[in-house]
Amino acid sequence: MAHVAIVGAGVMGTALAWPLSDNGHRISLVGTPLDREIIDEARSRHRHPKLGRELPPGVTAYHTEELAAAIEDADLIVSGVNSWGVDWIADALAESLKRGRDVIGVTKGFRSDDAGEIEIFPRVLAGQAPASIREHSNFMAVGGPCIAGELAGRRQSCVVFAAEEKEAAERVARLFRTGYYHIWPSADLWGLELAVALKNAYVLGVGMANGMLEAAGGADHAGAVMHNPAAATFAQALYEMEQILTALNGTPAHAHGLPGAGDQYVTAMGGRTLRLGTLIGRGYRYSQAREMMAGETLETVAIIESMSRVYPRLRKQGVLRDDELPLIETLIAAITRDEVVTLPWERYFASM
Amino acid sequence: MAHVAIVGAGVMGTALAWPLSDNGHRISLVGTPLDREIIDEARSRHRHPKLGRELPPGVTAYHTEELAAAIEDADLIVSGVNSWGVDWIADALAESLKRGRDVIGVTKGFRSDDAGEIEIFPRVLAGQAPASIREHSNFMAVGGPCIAGELAGRRQSCVVFAAEEKEAAERVARLFRTGYYHIWPSADLWGLELAVALKNAYVLGVGMANGMLEAAGGADHAGAVMHNPAAATFAQALYEMEQILTALNGTPAHAHGLPGAGDQYVTAMGGRTLRLGTLIGRGYRYSQAREMMAGETLETVAIIESMSRVYPRLRKQGVLRDDELPLIETLIAAITRDEVVTLPWERYFASM
Numbered sequence: 141m142a143h144v145a146i147v148g149a150g151v152m153g154t155a156l157a158w159p160l161s162d163n164g165h166r167i168s169l170v171g172t173p174l175d176r177e178i179i180d181e182a183r184s185r186h187r188h189p190k191l192g193r194e195l196p197p198g199v200t201a202y203h204t205e206e207l208a209a210a211i212e213d214a215d216l217i218v219s220g221v222n223s224w225g226v227d228w229i230a231d232a233l234a235e236s237l238k239r240g241r242d243v244i245g246v247t248k249g250f251r252s253d254d255a256g257e258i259e260i261f262p263r264v265l266a267g268q269a270p271a272s273i274r275e276h277s278n279f280m281a282v283g284g285p286c287i288a289g290e291l292a293g294r295r296q297s298c299v300v301f302a303a304e305e306k307e308a309a310e311r312v313a314r315l316f317r318t319g320y321y322h323i324w325p326s327a328d329l330w331g332l333e334l335a336v337a338l339k340n341a342y343v344l345g346v347g348m349a350n351g352m353l354e355a356a357g358g359a360d361h362a363g364a365v366m367h368n369p370a371a372a373t374f375a376q377a378l379y380e381m382e383q384i385l386t387a388l389n390g391t392p393a394h395a396h397g398l399p400g401a402g403d404q405y406v407t408a409m410g411g412r413t414l415r416l417g418t419l420i421g422r423g424y425r426y427s428q429a430r431e432m433m434a435g436e437t438l439e440t441v442a443i444i445e446s447m448s449r450v451y452p453r454l455r456k457q458g459v460l461r462d463d464e465l466p467l468i469e470t471l472i473a474a475i476t477r478d479e480v481v482t483l484p485w486e487r488y489f490a491s492m
Numbered sequence: 493m494a495h496v497a498i499v500g501a502g503v504m505g506t507a508l509a510w511p512l513s514d515n516g517h518r519i520s521l522v523g524t525p526l527d528r529e530i531i532d533e534a535r536s537r538h539r540h541p542k543l544g545r546e547l548p549p550g551v552t553a554y555h556t557e558e559l560a561a562a563i564e565d566a567d568l569i570v571s572g573v574n575s576w577g578v579d580w581i582a583d584a585l586a587e588s589l590k591r592g593r594d595v596i597g598v599t600k601g602f603r604s605d606d607a608g609e610i611e612i613f614p615r616v617l618a619g620q621a622p623a624s625i626r627e628h629s630n631f632m633a634v635g636g637p638c639i640a641g642e643l644a645g646r647r648q649s650c651v652v653f654a655a656e657e658k659e660a661a662e663r664v665a666r667l668f669r670t671g672y673y674h675i676w677p678s679a680d681l682w683g684l685e686l687a688v689a690l691k692n693a694y695v696l697g698v699g700m701a702n703g704m705l706e707a708a709g710g711a712d713h714a715g716a717v718m719h720n721p722a723a724a725t726f727a728q729a730l731y732e733m734e735q736i737l738t739a740l741n742g743t744p745a746h747a748h749g750l751p752g753a754g755d756q757y758v759t760a761m762g763g764r765t766l767r768l769g770t771l772i773g774r775g776y777r778y779s780q781a782r783e784m785m786a787g788e789t790l791e792t793v794a795i796i797e798s799m800s801r802v803y804p805r806l807r808k809q810g811v812l813r814d815d816e817l818p819l820i821e822t823l824i825a826a827i828t829r830d831e832v833v834t835l836p837w838e839r840y841f842a843s844m
Contacts, residue, residue, distance in 0.1 A: 192714040285723030293716030296704070296837055298724035300844075322724075322837045324844045352648070362544040364645030367761045371637030372650035372674075375754030382748070396734070396748035397841070402727030405757070409719045485648055485674045489749070492652075492676045 141165055142315055145214035147207065147229060149175040149182070151190050151288035152246045153220015158292050159321040161196035168210045169195075170202045172225055179203050191292050204232075211236055216312060219245035219265065223442045226251075226261050230268045237269040237277065244280040244301065244312055248439050249337025252446040256453030258388070260333040278308040281329055283336040283399035285406035291321065298322045300398050302332035324398070331390025335399035338384060341443045342377035343407040344474075345467050346370050347417020348483055355422045369483065370408070373467065376488045377404060380465045387459040413440040425478050444468075444475040464490050493517055494667055497566035499559065499581060501527040501534070503542050503640035504598045505572015510644050511673040513548035520562040521547075522554045524577055531555050543644050556584075563588055568664060571597035571617065575794045578603075578613050582620045589621040589629065596632040596653065596664055600791050601689025604798040608805030610740070612685040630660040633681055635688040636750035637758035643673065650674045652750050654684035676750070683742025687751035690736060693795045694729035695759040696826075697819050698722050699769020700835055707774045721835065722760070725819065728840045729756060732817045739811040765792040777830045796820075796827040816842050 144160050145168040146153045157167045171179035181189050182201035195201075202210040211217060217236070221229045226247060233243070243265055250260045262279035269277055284299030291297050301316075301323050303309040309325035317323050326332060349370035359365050382395035394400050407413055416438055419429035430438075447468055454460045466487035473479040496512050497520040498505045509519045523531035533541050534553035547553075554562040563569060569588070573581045578599060585595070595617055602612045614631035621629055636651030643649050653668075653675050655661040661677035669675050678684060701722035711717050734747035746752050759765055768790055771781035782790075799820055806812045818839035825831040 285720055285727070287716075287719055289714055290716045290718065290720045293712045293714060295716055295718050296701075296721040296724070296835070298720070298727075298837060298840060322840070324841050326844065349648075360645045362641060362645060364639075364642045364647055366642065366647050367639055367758045368637055368642045368650070369648040371754045371758040371761075372648070372750065374757045375637070375650075375748070375750050375752075378748045378753055396727070396730045396753065397844070398724065398727050400727075401730055401748065401753055402723045405726045406719045406723040409723075483648070485650060488650060488674070489676050492678065492749070 142215040143168065143213055144216045144218060144315065145170060145211040146218040146220050147211065147232065148172050148220030148225060149178045149188070149201070150220055150222065151188075153218055154188050154191060155288035155291040156218055156246070156316065157199050158196050158294060159316045159318045161198045162318050163315060165198065165315060167199045168202060168214065169199050170207050170210050171204050172221060172228060173204050176203065191289055193292055207232055208235065214241070216315065217241055217243045219243055219247060221247055222437055223247060223251065223439050224437070226264050230265050233265065234268045237265070238273060240273045240276045242278045242280070242308070242312060244282060246282050248340050249333040249443065250446060251442065252449045254449060256449040256451070258446070258450060260330060262329060262333065278303045278305070278312070280309055280312060281333055281336070283332045283403065285398060285402040287406055294320045296320050296322070298324075298398055298402070300324050300326050300332055302326040302329040304329050328391045328394065331385055331394045332399050334385055334388055334390045335381065335394040336403060337443045338381045339377070339400050339404040339407060340413055340440045341447060341471060342381065342467065343404060343413045344417040344420065344440050344444070344471055345373045345377060345483065346404075346408045347414040348421030349373055350414065351418040351421020351423070352483075354418065372485070372488065373483060374404065374408065376467050379489060380467050383460060383464055387454050412436050412438055416440065420474050420481065423480060425480055426475050427478050441475055444471050448472045448476045461491070463487060466490070494567040495520065495565055496568045496570060496667065497522060497563040498570040498572050499563065499584065500524050500572030500577060501530045501540070501553070502572055502574065503540075505570055506540050506543060507640035507643040508570055508598070508668065509551050510548050510646060511668045511670045513550045514670050515667060517550065517667060519551045520554060520566065521551050522559050522562050523556050524573060524580060525556050528555065543641055545644055559584055560587065566593070568667065569593055569595045571595055571599060573599055574789055575599060575603065575791050576789070578616050582617050585617065586620045589617070590625060592625045592628045594630045594632070594660070594664060596634060598634050600692050601685045601795065602798060603794065604801045606801060608801040608803070610798070610802055612682060614681060614685065630655045630657070630664070632661055632664060633685055633688070635684045635755065637754040639758055646672045648672050648674070650676070650750055650754070652676050652678050652684055654678040654681040656681050680743045680746065683737055683746045684751050686737055686740055686742045687733065687746040688755060689795045690733045691729070691752050691756040691759060692765055692792045693799060693823060694733065694819065695756060695765045696769040696772065696792050696796070696823050697725045697729060697835065698756075698760045699766040700773030701725055702766065703770040703773020703775070704835075706770065724837070724840065725835060726756065726760065728819050731841060732819055735812060735816055739806050764788050764790055768792065772826050772833065775832060777832055778827050779830050793827055796823050800824045800828045813843070815839060818842070
């Protein structure tokens with residue numbers, strides 16, 4: 141039996157409590173400063189308001205100021221924050237990391253600096269640990285098609301746990317594996333983080349097909365909707381993702397495995413990214429769509445902004461061919477230049 | 493301006509009349525013996541009953557007994573039959589093929605003999621032409637995510653036209669290309685036909701996740717459905733398809749391009765294959781599900797039956813690794829041995 145501390149009480153981090161609990165582990169669920177209401181309800185009613193479920197046995201909830209004590213003897217830390225919480229958690233865990241600790245994160249992927257150099261989130265955390273400790277700690281990530289509410293509902297879910305050494309990923313996977321939570325270990329942490337982030341960017345494009353349908357007034361008199369354009373964009377996304385992974389030395393197969401195609405499929409079934417894409421596909425500028433979705437966290441925007449710096453860098457270095465990535469170009473134009481955009485069919489599959 | 497004869501007045505063959513008509517071509521739509529009612533309505537009301545639409549300008553409809561005269565001076569023949577109509581159309585076109593003719597088919601893929609040797613449908617047609625003619629004719633195929641009703645509704649659609657020579661595919665593509673119908677030419681006719689058929693087989697697996705949801709009584713109290721299992725199966729399907737394409741010397745990238753992932757996405761949005769999969773996922777045997785869907789054409793069944801002969805042959809030849817294709821094994825067990833099956837999560841992604 142292990143003690144696992146989940147830091148960040150959003151839906152995805154918290155959902156990991158179910159397989160852990162079913163395996164008999166002890167779980168400390170620690171809120172960020174933004175999670176006060178969630179932790180209050182977890183304490184008073186043993187319930188997670190956003191998941192709409194009673195928490196499983198073995199979960200104890202802590203407010204953010206109790207973090208140090210709550211994670212003191214944890215065998216493993218789960219980072220449950222989103223892209224905007226990465227610096228906060230890196231600071232919050234700094235003391236703990238100095239004593240060595242395995243950390244696995246559910247945050248989607250990476251960010252980039254002004255020069256377009258990529259930093260994947262597990263490395264941001266690792267950066268807080270002294271070099272002497274870093275060798276004994278593992279900074280890992282989860283990727284794959286896993287809607288949090290389904291995992292918490294014990295629906296069959298298949299994911300990848302990646303670390304820089306496959307054995308470390310496998311060791312941690314053993315804490316989580318159940319009859320409904322299936323885990324493949326991978327040594328390509330870098331490629332996994334790229335894929336899980338990129339698929340989130342690309343679903344914006346798939347959503348644009350929905351928006352085109354709305355702009356056209358919905359199904360026509362014979363019932364035709366727009367699955368064809370969504371599907372073509374889905375395939376173009378995989379095509380571009382594979383090229384970006386190749387250019388960045390990630391495993392190209394992630395593009396059409398669980399972290400790429402699988403997660404892209406599930407993300408295209410609904411949610412915020414799809415809704416933002418729908419608004420942009422209807423013809424709204426991002427600045428307008430952003431207002432219509434005020435208050436919602438949109439990780440796809442952070443990823444596309446990062447790609448707006450990474451993409452020119454890769455082209456300058458000559459590792460991406462010209463005109464091969466019209467979809468990401470379109471998404472960058474929509475998000476960072478606030479342009480009205482349409483899907484660039486004619487430029488899809490340039491090298492086919 | 494060309495004269496194109498579409499033989500077989502089902503929804504997909506007929507839908508190709510829209511881009512042809514928009515490009516100003518003359519179209520002869522010729523029914524099979526099963527298409528009498530469709531042709532009657534096309535003649536009396538210039539309308540296609542199953543598409544629910546008025547036919548576009550330039551289309552003349554003919555009953556099956558008028559075939560020879562209708563296609564006499566056609567520049568191109570479109571084969572619009574399904575898997576069960578391939579022998580019929582090969583016979584029907586035999587005379588015409590003796591005089592040389594380009595033919596492009598929308599039929600999904602291939603069939604196999606008792607020894608598990610594959611025959612793709614364009615070759616079945618080519619087999620009817622004398623060798624001297626065959627060199628001057630091109631036998632081609634269409635693949636990619638294209639719901640017929642959407643193409644007829646002029647929705648944006650992206651497909652691949654494949655021939656044994658890319659130039660031939662490109663030449664024919666020029667007749668069809670419009671602002672909404674985007675066509676990529678390919679020289680891998682063999683691989684395209686494998687992919688378009690296989691994706692149809694695999695959507696049965698994706699449908700099984702729907703059936704599991706129904707068996708569980710639908711969404712649970714917190715609203716969790718089963719997109720996670722569908723998405724994992726979607727990714728496993730691409731993984732298996734890529735291996736089968738590799739083993740059979742087809743372009744592996746078709747598995748995650750338009751003919752594979754793209755078409756699989758659109759097929760998973762609804763339709764007969766998905767419904768059959770849903771019934772099997774609910775726990776029905778194929779024989780029961782078959783009765784519940786009496787009268788419906790199920791091409792996925794023909795493809796899985798073919799694969800039940802191809803798969804053992806490939807394993808015997810050692811070109812497929814053991815245990816790498818649990819999903820197709822499961823589908824074969826369901827369809828050809830009438831077994832009650834569940835999705836084999838534990839065996840997914842064996843070599844990952």
